[in-house]
């Protein structure tokens with residue numbers, strides 16, 4: 595296994611490592627430590643299908659199941675992040691499966707609509723855009739660093755605030771999507787998470803935690819002010835000093851820490867280019883704790 599840093603802050607690239615093999619316990623330990631310190635890994639030149647991806651993902655925890663009943667993917671645990679159907683057909687940009695992909699171009703962290711949001715996402719690039727194409731990269735922004743650089747008045751303003759994360763609210767931003775069933779909605783009622791999260795496994799370090807893919811407001815203030823603050827946050831975390839853009843090559847397998855990084859796909863010409871990826875998602879087992887959570891207050 596060869597490891598090299600991708601930027602000064604976060605991200606490493608790993609070559610000469612086959613994720614389809616059985617992974618040894620010392621290798622899993624090394625990868626977990628790397629995720630803790632570097633938050634993003636790109637494994638080059640992998641050969642995986644859905645089953646092998648699921649097997650690799652299980653090294654890091656349980657697999658999350660998709661919230662919708664088999665509308666947009668083949669298997670409940672392996673999500674298609676793709677404008678290609680199960681049968682290999684290039685889908686129209688109006689197809690609901692492609693609309694869902696377009697929503698991924700808003701900054702987000704996977705599964706924030708759950709009380710226990712996902713820890714890691716693991717995404718395999720089966721078909722990637724040709725080099726001359728514009729867009730299609732996956733961009734990441736480091737919320738630990740973004741918090742560190744926040745002006746003090748913004749830290750004070752944000753500290754007590756929450757954002758509501760609702761899976762159903764994707765429909766508010768993308769009205770072309772079909773309604774969820776009563777059961778799907780009931781399984782994922784809205785949750786609220788602190789906008790400043792505290793990481794007990796990182797010496798109580800703080801980071802930002804918000805998304806743009808289900809709501810464009812911050813709670814705890816008027817609609818107008820909540821929208822203004824949200825727009826400010828989006829602009830702030832989009833600065834290049836916090837970001838790393840992954841330029842895909844076919845057969846890259848990338849893995850990131852949803853507790854630390856936000857991500858988005860850079861929009862591309864959905865009708866011209868095929869882009870097919872599959873994702874395994876590691877279930878989280880801790881809630882998002884904020885500065886005023888009892889668990890945190892009792893430790894300080």
Ligand SMILES: [Fe+2]
Pocket residue numbers: 698702703704857
């Ligand atoms: Fe995502």
